[in-house]
Amino acid sequence: MDKDDYMETPQEEFLDSSASGALEPEDESEFSTEEELTDTSTVDPEVKYAAGGDTESAILENGNTPVVNEANIIPTSTKKEASIKDILNASTRVKNFIDLHKRLPNFVTVAGEQVLISDFLYISVKGLLGISTGQNGNIAYESYGLPVNSSGTSNLRGTMLKKNYLDLAKRIGNFMDANGVAPNFGRSTRGNIKFESAVYLFARIMDFQNKNKQLPNYAYMAPLNQVRTTPLADTVPVTPGNNTNPGNNTNPGNNNTNPGNNTPGENIKPPVEDSPLKVTIGQILDAANRVKAFVGKNKVLPNYVTIGNKQINMSQFLYLLSAGLVQINSGSNGDIAFGDFKAPTASSGNQLSSSLNRNSYMDLAGKIKEFMETNLQAPNFGNTANGRIKFESMVYMFSKIMSFHSNQGRLPTFVTLADTNAVATTYNQNQTAAGGDKPDNSAYAIYLANSKNAQVTNSAIVNLANSLTSGLSSTWAQAEAIFNWVRDRVSYSFYYNTRYGALGTLNSRTGNCVDQSHLVVALTRAAEIPTRYAHGDCTFNSGSRYGHVWAEILINGKWVRADPSSSRNSLGVINNWNTGTAFIKGYYASLPF
Numbered sequence: 276m277d278k279d280d281y282m283e284t285p286q287e288e289f290l291d292s293s294a295s296g297a298l299e300p301e302d303e304s305e306f307s308t309e310e311e312l313t314d315t316s317t318v319d320p321e322v323k324y325a326a327g328g329d330t331e332s333a334i335l336e337n338g339n340t341p342v343v344n345e346a347n348i349i350p351t352s353t354k355k356e357a358s359i360k361d362i363l364n365a366s367t368r369v370k371n372f373i374d375l376h377k378r379l380p381n382f383v384t385v386a387g388e389q390v391l392i393s394d395f396l397y398i399s400v401k402g403l404l405g406i407s408t409g410q411n412g413n414i415a416y417e418s419y420g421l422p423v424n425s426s427g428t429s430n431l432r433g434t435m436l437k438k439n440y441l442d443l444a445k446r447i448g449n450f451m452d453a454n455g456v457a458p459n460f461g462r463s464t465r466g467n468i469k470f471e472s473a474v475y476l477f478a479r480i481m482d483f484q485n486k487n488k489q490l491p492n493y494a495y496m497a498p499l500n501q502v503r504t505t506p507l508a509d510t511v512p513v514t515p516g517n518n519t520n521p522g523n524n525t526n527p528g529n530n531n532t533n534p535g536n537n538t539p540g541e542n543i544k545p546p547v548e549d550s551p552l553k554v555t556i557g558q559i560l561d562a563a564n565r566v567k568a569f570v571g572k573n574k575v576l577p578n579y580v581t582i583g584n585k586q587i588n589m590s591q592f593l594y595l596l597s598a599g600l601v602q603i604n605s606g607s608n609g610d611i612a613f614g615d616f617k618a619p620t621a622s623s624g625n626q627l628s629s630s631l632n633r634n635s636y637m638d639l640a641g642k643i644k645e646f647m648e649t650n651l652q653a654p655n656f657g658n659t660a661n662g663r664i665k666f667e668s669m670v671y672m673f674s675k676i677m678s679f680h681s682n683q684g685r686l687p688t689f690v691t692l693a694d695t696n697a698v699a700t701t702y703n704q705n706q707t708a709a710g711g712d713k714p715d716n717s718a719y720a721i722y723l724a725n726s727k728n729a730q731v732t733n734s735a736i737v738n739l740a741n742s743l744t745s746g747l748s749s750t751w752a753q754a755e756a757i758f759n760w761v762r763d764r765v766s767y768s769f770y771y772n773t774r775y776g777a778l779g780t781l782n783s784r785t786g787n788c789v790d791q792s793h794l795v796v797a798l799t800r801a802a803e804i805p806t807r808y809a810h811g812d813c814t815f816n817s818g819s820r821y822g823h824v825w826a827e828i829l830i831n832g833k834w835v836r837a838d839p840s841s842s843r844n845s846l847g848v849i850n851n852w853n854t855g856t857a858f859i860k861g862y863y864a865s866l867p868f
Contacts, residue, residue, distance in 0.1 A: 354415050354416065354417055355388055355415070355416055355417070356386075356413040356414065356415050356416070357385045357386050357388075357390075357398050357402075357413060357414050357416065358386065358413050358414075359402050359405060359406065359411050359412075359413075359414070361385050361386040362385065362398050362399060362402040362414065362481065363402070363481055363482075363484060363485040364485065365383045365384070365385045365390070365395065365399075366399055366477070366478045366481035366482050366485060367478075367481075367482045367485050367486075368383060369383050369392075369395060369474070369475075369478040370475070370478040370479055370482040370648075371612045371614070373474075373475050373478065373501075373502055374614045374648065374651065375552070375612075375613075375614030375615070376614075377501050377502060377503055378471070378502065378503040378505055379392050379471050379474055379475075379502065379505060380392065382395075383395050385398065391418070391419070391421070392421070392474060393419045393420060393421045393422075393456070393457040394416055394417075394418065394419050395474065395478075396419075396447065396451075396457055396470075396473065396474050396477065397416050397419050397447075397448065397451050397457075398414045398416050399474075399477040399478065399481055400444035400445075400447045400448045400477055401414045401416070401444075401448050402414050402481065403441070403444050403477060403480060403481060403484075403490075404441065404444055404445060404448065406484060406490065407441055407490060417455075419451050419455055419456060419457055420455060420456035420457065421456070421457055421470075422456065422457050422458060422459040422460075422470045423459065424459050425459050425460065425469045425470040425471060425504055425505075426459060426460055426467065426469055426504070427460045427461075427467040427468055427469025427470075427471075427472055427504075428467045428468075428469075429500065430500060431468065431472065431496040431497060431499050431500055432496060432497050433495075433496050433497075434493045434494065434495050434496065435476070435493060435494050435495075435496060436492065436493050437490060437491065437492045437493060440476070440477075440480060440494060443461065444477065447461075447473070457470055458470065458473075461473055468496070468499065469502075469504060471502040471503070471504055471505065472496075472499035472500075472502050474502075475498070475499055475502045476494060476496075476499055479494060479498070479649075480494055495649065498649055498650065498651070501651070552585065552612065552613055552614065553610040553611065553612050553613075554582050554583060554585075554595060554610065554611055554613070555610055555611075556599055556602065556603065556608050556610075556611070558582045558583055559582070559595050559596065559599040559611070559677065560599075560677055560678075560680060560681040561582075561681070562580045562581075562582050562587070562592065562595075563596065563673070563674040563675075563676075563677035563678045563681065564674075564677075564678045564681055564682075565580060566580050566592065566670070566671075566674040567671070567674040567675055567678045570670075570671045570674065570698055574697050574698060574699055575667075575698065575699040575701065576589050576667050576670055576671070576698065576699075576701060577589070579592075580592055582595075588618070589618070589653075589670055590616040590617065590618050590619070590647075590652070590653040591613060591615070591616055592670065593616075593643065593647070593653050593666070593669060593670050593673070594613055594616055594643075594644065594647045594653070595611060595613060596640075596670065596673035596674065596677060597640040597641070597643040597644040597647070597673060598611050598613070598644050599611060599677065600636075600637065600640040600673065600676065600677065600686075601637070601640055601641055601644055603680065603686065604637050604640075604686065614651070615651070616647055616651055616652055616653055617651060617652035617653065618652075618653060619652070619653045619654060619655045619666040619748060620652075620655065620748045620749065621655050621748060621749070622655050622656065622665045622666040622667060622700050622701070623655055623656055623663065623665055623700075624656045624662070624663040624664050624665030624666075624668060625661075625662030625663050625664075626662075626696055627661055627662055627664060627668070627692035627693060627695060627696055628661070628692060628693050629661055629691075629692060629693075630689040630690060630691045630692055631659060631661065631672075631689060631690050631692065632688065632689045633686060633687070633688055633689065635659060635660065636672070636673075636676060636690055639657050639658075639659060639664075639669075640673065642657070642745070642746065643657060643669070643746075646746045652748065653666055654666065654746040654748065655746075655748045656669075656746075657669050657745075657746070658741050658742070658744075658745035658746070661692060664692070664695065665698075665700060667698040667699065667700055667701060668692075668695035668696070668698050670698075671694075671695050671698050672690055672692065672695050675690060676690050719805035719829060721864040722800070722805035722806055722807050722829065722864055723800050723803065723805055724800070724864065724865075725800075726864075726865040727776065727865070728773055728776035728777060728793045728865075728866065729776070729777050729793050729796045729797040729800065729865070730776065730777050730778045730797055731797050731800045731801050732801075733777075733778055733797075735778065735781060736777060736778065736781070736797050736798060736801050737801045739760075739781070739798060739801075740757065740798045740799075740801035740802045741801075741802075743756045743757050743760055743798070743802075744756055744757070744802045750804055750830050750831065751830050751831070751846075753799075753802050753804060754799055754802075754804055754828045754830055754835070754837070754846060755845075755846045757795065757798045757799050757802065758795060758828075758837045758839060758845075758846045759845075759846070760798075761791060761794050761795050761798070761839040762839035762841075762842060762844065763842070764784060765780060765781075765784050765785060765786055765791055765794065765839065766784065766785045767785070767786070767787065767788075767791070767840055767841075768785045768786055768787055769787060770787050771787070772789055772868045773789050773790060773793065773866065773868065774786070774787070774789075774790055775790045775793075776790065776793050777790075777793040777794045777796065777797035777798075778797075780793060780794045781794055787840075788823055788824045788825065788838070788840045789824045789866065789868075791839050791840055792808055792824050792825055792826045792838075792839075792866075793866075795826040795828075795837055795839060796808065796826050799826070799828055799837075804828055804829065804830075805828075805829040806826055806827065806828045806829065806837075807826070807827050807829075807834070807862050807863060807864060808824060808825075808826060808827075808862065808863040808864075808865075808866050809824065809825050809826070809827050809836070809859065809861075809862055809863075810822070810823070810824050810859070810860045810861050810862075810863065810866075811823060811857045811858055811859040811860050812857065812858040812860065813852040813853065813856075813857045814852060814853045814856050814857070815851060815852045815853075816850075816851055816852065822860075823840075823852065823857075824866070825837065825838035825840070825849075826838070826839075827862070828846075835847045836848075836849055836854075838851075838852075
């Protein structure tokens with residue numbers, strides 16, 4: 276194996292250590308508490324922003340900025356200011372609005388001012404940069420034009436690390452300072468981030484800061500796909516005294532405006548801002564009493580519960596329960612905004628016993644809340660030290676906790692779990708958003724077994740597998756999370772055959788293709804996903820041909836290649852050797868070397 280094929284700098288991934296027994300990261304300052312579990316691939320940090328409908332001009336790394344047609348710029352008027360607190364609160368409302376409506380609001384109120392969404396992008400990135408450097412002064416801003424031709428990639432994936440989203444924020448702010456207009460899209464090797472998605476990205480980041488008093492160490496890009504592209508420049512109200520219509524060119528010397536445009540100087544009031552659904556803590560407590568009583572009697576969840584005059588489905592109710600608990604625990608009694616959430620796709624869990632103390636169930640509530648805000652879907656299960664709690668049991672458990680608070684005026688010190696086993700599973704355990712989940716694993720027992728070099732039952736392996744797959748709803752998502760972690764956190768070393776095994780590779784964080792495959796096999800098997808070894812002669816990109824080992828994971832009835840030896844590879848995709856010319860020597864449940 277050619278060492279040059281592998282000696283690439285892996286991009287860092289962050290592990291949630293809140294799960295029981297999870298490994299601690301080497302650098303605590305690089306630890307994220309943001310539970311964004313949709314995708315764990317990484318994004319190229321070389322992100323550039325471009326403006327103009329037909330131009331390909333972009334902000335360069337040397338700080339040069341493109342010339343933007345002046346017709347796209349709204350001349351500035353009186354400067355305004357917004358405090359960091361005002362920006363954070365506005366960010367939460369923008370995020371909640373987008374979560375509910377899947378589009379941008381026309382404006383958001385910041386410190387009593389009706390601020391266009393392009394202005395909001397500016398103050399959110401400037402506020403973010405201020406927070407990152409410890410500067411808490413007010414942010415001065417003016418009026419900024421909306422982009423004229425927002426566009427972007429329809430299926431963004433991966434994570435944007437803190438250093439990269441801060442760099443992106445800096446370049447957006449510089450671009451808007453120089454040009455007075457928001458960019459159409461952000462360019463990256465993974466695709467273009469349209470204007471609407473950029474607004475949502477920074478609203479989510481600032482909302483996280485607002486709730487957790489710290490910036491996240493990464494943010495997933497996949498949720499950005501949900502924001503609809505909407506007409507922008509043609510909705511901009513004209514600033515009083517502005518002689519140029521946004522997005523349109525006037526002929527030199529022609530004082531007539533183009534037909535259909537607003538008259539220069541006309542002051543148009545922005546439309547009314549939409550509001551998400553809201554309920555009170557008292558309404559949630561009352562509903563929890565009724566759901567608890569229903570489940571206690573019928574051993575199944577109701578289809579919905581009425582709160583006020585609204586019929587709330589069980590996915591929405593789980594969000595309200597978890598968000599309500601987090602709020603009660605923090606001493607807040609404000610209303611809770613919420614939107615639509617998809618139902619779980621494959622609810623599953625363990626037979627439970629014993630109990631969860633207050634710290635444990637509050638930790639679970641916080642993770643469920645963050646997961647649902649990120650993915651707009653209820654999880655199939657929640658991970659605890661006692662085992663996995665299926666969706667239905669979580670609804671019942673949190674209803675019991677809230678019912679206790681309703682009657683006793685305080686949260687319980689613990690909640691028993693045994694009675695949650697009786698709640699019927701009402702979601703197809705073999706259905707996923709990707710079209711199929713785990714098969715009957717009895718036919719693949721040999722590919723789930725513990726072995727000398729794949730220590731499936733070792734506590735460190737089990738805890739890491741549980742932490743990486745917590746809240747993920749499909750076999751693919753779970754396998755991808757494990758694969759990405761090994762690829763990005765275990766460096767490649769050149770030697771032959773097994774040296775460390777899975778556990779030794781986990782501890783040393785280095786290994787050749789054989790030992791890296793051992794770790795993938797052990798972790799996926801610990802997550803109850805059948806996995807085998809593949810061995811073949813492969814031609815690498817250097818032109819050299821070597822013996823090589825990789826893992827193959829059974830997903831939806833098909834074996835999917837998983838080769839973590841190069842950062843260029845992803846689950847199911849091999850880029851560092853030629854799959855068409857490889858000679859397969861064999862497949863194994865346990866490697867003989």
